[in-house]
Amino acid sequence: EWYMKVKSRPAFRPLLADSIPGCPPPKHYADLDF
Numbered sequence: 001e002w003y004m005k006v007k008s009r010p011a012f013r014p015l016l017a018d019s020i021p022g023c024p025p026p027k028h029y030a031d032l033d034f
Contacts, residue, residue, distance in 0.1 A: 016030045
């Protein structure tokens, strides 16, 4: 529950958009409702 609140913060969105070349994130990574 707390992690969903953190992920939904506007300041956290650039971190969700960041990725490692050649290592795609899981499909649910940027999903705020998990």
